[in-house]
Amino acid sequence: MRSSPAPSFAPSGPAGAPAPGTAEDQEARFLSDLGQRVRTMRAVRAMSRKMLSQTSGLSERYIAQLEGGQGNVSIILLRRVATAMGVRLEDLIAAVESPPDWPVLRDLLRDASPAQVAEAKRVLTGGAAPDGTGPQRVALIGLRGAGKSTLGRILAERLDWPFVELNREIESENGLQVSEIFAIYGQEGFRRMEQGALRRLVEQPGPMVLATGGGIVAEPLTLDLLLSSFFTVWLKARPEEHMRRVREQTARGVARPRLPDNDDALRQLGAVLLSREPLYGRARAVLDTADQTVAETAARLTGLVERHFGSTLPR
Structure with a gap:
């Protein structure tokens, strides 16, 4: 040649x-x-x-x-x-040194059955229940403006469970706001902190309602940890509704990056939602919040969680 x-x-x-x-x-x-x-x-x-x-x-x-x-x-x-x-x-x-057995493990996993992959993940993530029931924990995922914080607080109050916002945990642990972390450490640095904070929450005993950041699905290992450790619910809405809710929050003084008021911003938001839908769709349940009031959505979310955990919930 x-x-x-x-x-x-x-x-x-x-x-x-x-x-x-x-x-x-x-x-x-x-x-x-x-x-x-x-x-x-x-x-x-x-x-x-x-x-x-x-x-x-x-x-x-x-x-x-x-x-x-x-x-x-x-x-x-x-x-x-x-x-x-x-x-x-x-x-x-590969920029990270892999263990000597990594090529063998990779090839075994590539040919493994879904059940074998699930069992391997269960072992490597610390023994989370394969059916996702496990501890009484609920995580809400979705694009910004989905209502994760609002609905999460209501759900936690009704169940008498602690409510945690993952981004607030990250800020508390690092003494910086999320926007400052992104500015100093970039996307990669923030995702590293996000995964660490989530691992520490998983290790805590007891029930919990967790509101996550919209981009938590971007890191595969973090998403897998979330899905295996929480009953995860995707709060779904149309791009127009996400946009409206974020602007309403900004008007009320909630700390949010300001969205430009133009069609291009809506198109960008729609593109982000479209790219993340397959990842959000891995949640155990999907709750469509379109054209629903907060009270209506909260009632449906509470019912969804109660049906999932059934008789294990305290009465």
């Missing part, structure tokens, strides 16, 4: 070296680690650079630059390298 010419790389070396601690420095470390993984996997498979070049159709110079962590790398060309070595692309680009 004829080797392709080496792709051009971004400048490297002292003249283009990133300053320590910057985003560029982190990217340089990522590329260096990526090159090390390629070298290791090639060595394990007893492949010379020449052999890898012939199998992948890429030049030896490109492979040498890749292994040296020099400049940016095309994901398509990296995929060709992975295919030529018979490894998975995700194993090359």
